[in-house]
Amino acid sequence: MKRPKSLRRPTFRLADSxxxxxxxxxxxxxxxxxxxxxxxxxxxxxxxGVATAGIVALIGxxxxxxxxxxxxxxxxxxxxxxxxxxxxxxxxxxxxxLLLAVLFDxxxxxxxxxxxxxxxxxxxxLKAVTVGAVFSVVGAATADSVF
Numbered sequence: 001m002k003r004p005k006s007l008r009r010p011t012f013r014l015a016d017s018x019x020x021x022x023x024x025x026x027x028x029x030x031x032x033x034x035x036x037x038x039x040x041x042x043x044x045x046x047x048x049g050v051a052t053a054g055i056v057a058l059i060g061x062x063x064x065x066x067x068x069x070x071x072x073x074x075x076x077x078x079x080x081x082x083x084x085x086x087x088x089x090x091x092x093x094x095x096x097x098l099l100l101a102v103l104f105d106x107x108x109x110x111x112x113x114x115x116x117x118x119x120x121x122x123x124x125x126l127k128a129v130t131v132g133a134v135f136s137v138v139g140a141a142t143a144d145s146v147f
Contacts, residue, residue: 012076017092023144024140031132093140
């Protein structure tokens with residue numbers, strides 16, 4: 001049963017993005033520094049990387065709007081036709097992994113030292129980000145829903 005609109009909190013606030021960031025960074029960290037993730041990313045085809053990114057979006061949408069029945073994507077603020085909360089979740093899920101990878105110098109540690117450079121370096125890094133985002137999106141959506 002849904003709460004009346006007068007009892008619901010505002011649809012989306014900056015604090016919601018901060019909560020998502022906490023959850024996203026919390027679960028992204030261990031995967032950014034795991035060699036197996038980078039080896040896996042090096043071995044998958046770019047189509048698999050795109051499909052993984054799609055799975056991240058599906059997990060995020062399901063966690064925000066299907067698992068939490070108090071939320072209505074049609075009633076939320078939108079940016080270019082996309083609910084702002086969902087857009088924030090995707091930015092956090094992928095951005096937290098990418099930011100940690102750069103801060104921890106993971107591409108250098110796992111790729112450059114192995115002789116991977118140029119276009120292949122960027123492609124593998126992006127695929128590793130999508131793999132890490134699978135876990136980051138769970139943490140981000142959970143933090144957004146719980147808090």
